[in-house]
Amino acid sequence: MPQLRMTGRGLWITALIVPPLAFVALFIVYPIISAFAYAFFDWQGLRRGDFVGLENFHTVLFVEPYRSWTLNAFKNNVIVFFALMVLQNGLGFILAYALWRELPGARFHRIAVFLPVVLSTIIVAYLFKLFYHPLFGVVNISLKSVGLGWLAQPWLGQGGTALWSIIIAQAWHMVGFPTLVFLAGMQRIPGEILDAVRMETESEWVKITKIVWPLVAPSATIVFTLLFVGAFNWFELPYIMGGLDGSPFGSTDVLGLYFYRTAFGNVSSGQQDFGLGSALAVLIFIFIAAVAGVITTRLRAREIQL
Amino acid sequence: MSAASSMNYYDRKGILGTLGRDGLLQIILIANTVIMLAPIVIMVFSAFKTTPQIFQSPFSIPDFTQVSNFAKIWTQTNFLRYLMNSFIVTGASMVLILTLGTMAAYAIGRYQFKGSTFILMFFLAGLTLPLKLAIIPLFMLMRDLSILNNQLSLIFVYTAMGLPSTVFIMTGFIRSLPNELEDAARMDGASEARIMWAIMLPLVKPAMVIAAIQNVVPIWNDFFFPLVFIQNDDLKTLPQGLTTFMGEYTTDWGVLFSGLTLSAAPIIIIYILLSKQFIAGMTSGAVK
Numbered sequence: 001m002p003q004l005r006m007t008g009r010g011l012w013i014t015a016l017i018v019p020p021l022a023f024v025a026l027f028i029v030y031p032i033i034s035a036f037a038y039a040f041f042d043w044q045g046l047r048r049g050d051f052v053g054l055e056n057f058h059t060v061l062f063v064e065p066y067r068s069w070t071l072n073a074f075k076n077n078v079i080v081f082f083a084l085m086v087l088q089n090g091l092g093f094i095l096a097y098a099l100w101r102e103l104p105g106a107r108f109h110r111i112a113v114f115l116p117v118v119l120s121t122i123i124v125a126y127l128f129k130l131f132y133h134p135l136f137g138v139v140n141i142s143l144k145s146v147g148l149g150w151l152a153q154p155w156l157g158q159g160g161t162a163l164w165s166i167i168i169a170q171a172w173h174m175v176g177f178p179t180l181v182f183l184a185g186m187q188r189i190p191g192e193i194l195d196a197v198r199m200e201t202e203s204e205w206v207k208i209t210k211i212v213w214p215l216v217a218p219s220a221t222i223v224f225t226l227l228f229v230g231a232f233n234w235f236e237l238p239y240i241m242g243g244l245d246g247s248p249f250g251s252t253d254v255l256g257l258y259f260y261r262t263a264f265g266n267v268s269s270g271q272q273d274f275g276l277g278s279a280l281a282v283l284i285f286i287f288i289a290a291v292a293g294v295i296t297t298r299l300r301a302r303e304i305q306l
Numbered sequence: 307m308s309a310a311s312s313m314n315y316y317d318r319k320g321i322l323g324t325l326g327r328d329g330l331l332q333i334i335l336i337a338n339t340v341i342m343l344a345p346i347v348i349m350v351f352s353a354f355k356t357t358p359q360i361f362q363s364p365f366s367i368p369d370f371t372q373v374s375n376f377a378k379i380w381t382q383t384n385f386l387r388y389l390m391n392s393f394i395v396t397g398a399s400m401v402l403i404l405t406l407g408t409m410a411a412y413a414i415g416r417y418q419f420k421g422s423t424f425i426l427m428f429f430l431a432g433l434t435l436p437l438k439l440a441i442i443p444l445f446m447l448m449r450d451l452s453i454l455n456n457q458l459s460l461i462f463v464y465t466a467m468g469l470p471s472t473v474f475i476m477t478g479f480i481r482s483l484p485n486e487l488e489d490a491a492r493m494d495g496a497s498e499a500r501i502m503w504a505i506m507l508p509l510v511k512p513a514m515v516i517a518a519i520q521n522v523v524p525i526w527n528d529f530f531f532p533l534v535f536i537q538n539d540d541l542k543t544l545p546q547g548l549t550t551f552m553g554e555y556t557t558d559w560g561v562l563f564s565g566l567t568l569s570a571a572p573i574i575i576i577y578i579l580l581s582k583q584f585i586a587g588m589t590s591g592a593v594k
Contacts, residue, residue, distance in 0.1 A: 016413035020406035027466030034443035120527035
């Protein structure tokens with residue numbers, strides 16, 4: 001009898017666990033493992049050809065013009081990451097601190113700061129594309145109306161400003177996320193610690209740097225890691241606002257676009273190479289996993305356990 | 307630097323100083339809220355204007371009676387079809403995610419069996435992997451399953467993507483539930499399935515709401531997977547359909563803005579009604 005009962009329960013658990021497991025295995029684990037395998041083959045369109053070892057990796061890293069494309073996209077991703085680190089996470093921390101003090105209207109401000117986060121990236125991309133229009137966009141019209149007309153320019157149409165214009169749209173879209181994660185971290189700081197500090201020092205600055213910041217470190221680790229993964233996966237905003245080629249002149253080309261273009265091609269180049277695309281995917285993947293791992297372990301080590 | 311010194315400066319001034327510092331923070335918050343809302347407000351205003359009106363006075367408040375832009379979208383584009391497709395794909399994915407996620411979380415959280423830790427780890431591994439980078443094998447897989455250009459491809463990918471966080475959130479929650487009710491029912495001879503369905507599931511609802519919100523927003527908003535999997539215009543989801551339609555009306559800004567407004571409206575309205583649950587749901591994975 002107990003034996004039979006065990007079997008019945010075993011069947012029941014199996015029935016519960018196998019369908020979800022199959023989904024994750026088939027649509028996440030298998031594709032990711034395959035992505036690694038694909039990178040070692042030559043591809044003709046959708047047909048797999050010969051095993052070519054590391055040749056695809058060699059091509060995207062060392063053979064022109066791929067080498068310059070790879071480096072340019074990587075460089076732009078680095079700029080995106082550091083810019084968003086300051087604009088999105090830096091502002092997010094300041095906003096979280098301001099919200100934490102529960103000033104009048106804090107509830108309303110909290111709802112407003114998170115509102116853009118729920119919007120589709122595509123909506124944000126088109127909205128800002130219209131705003132940045134050189135003749136009719138509200139950005140240039142506003143500048144002209146306050147007498148700063150000399151600052152007006154084709155924001156998305158020139159190399160110097162295009163990437164930064166898209167970064168600002170991204171920061172607007174997502175600043176609410178780190179804000180509320182930091183705020184949640186601050187709200188978990190025990191009141192006794194804050195009272196003790198208030199006795200010790202009058203300085204708000206000391207309080208922030210010595211107490212609040214170290215205690216919200218777990219939130220910071222998560223926010224930094226997510227930003228890093230997100231920045232090096234960046235696709236939708238540059239795709240809509242700059243185009244698949246990263247125009248003008250590759251100034252908004254990032255790894256996500258470059259990878260997609262290499263794999264699935266575009267109208268103008270007509271190229272489609274699953275081998276080179278897979279090699280790029282593997283390199284980006286390893287890079288993200290390695291750096292995210294370092295960020296997490298390094299920062300975790302410094303966290304204060306509450 | 308200057309912010310720091312000004313804060314110190316205010317600190318030394320007692321009550322007045324406190325007001326000053328909080329005043330500064332209040333100004334930051336108000337300025338930020340204006341910056342967050344202005345683009346959305348301009349978008350909605352512009353949706354009710356003609357193109358010349360948008361160019362001449364982009365900030366003026368329209369009288370909201372001019373709805374020809376919306377009429378055009380309603381009658382001359384595939385907007386409704388895109389909206390319906392988004393509902394179908396998101397709805398089906400959510401049903402699958404919640405069903406399969408609850409099943410896995412229940413098994414892991416409620417029973418002790420060999421390999422349960424490993425299985426949990428297997429689910430969690432999917433949590434941080436950027437699945438976009440596996441798009442080539444996914445594309446080939448969908449082709450082999452003959453579901454390219456079929457909404458099932460999206461539903462399957464979204465379900466797989468949503469499962470890790472759902473299993474993560476719900477396993478933790480299910481583990482925290484007390485044993486007493488379950489044990490009593492077991493003594494009375496209730497089957498395991500009946501215990502799960504009648505006793506435990508009603509208790510799990512709060513975690514299901516969190517998991518639902520965390521998944522519904524990225525699925526509803528996703529653009530990347532439809533871009534790769536769906537070619538047929540009749541099957542496009544809203545974000546993807548938006549690109550088609552923005553390309554058709556490049557010079558008619560009134561229609562462009564009303565298209566954006568219509569696309570944004572459902573999620574903005576739901577968010578305003580349920581902002582607390584939305585914020586909790588979307589940040590819950592990162593707050594833990």
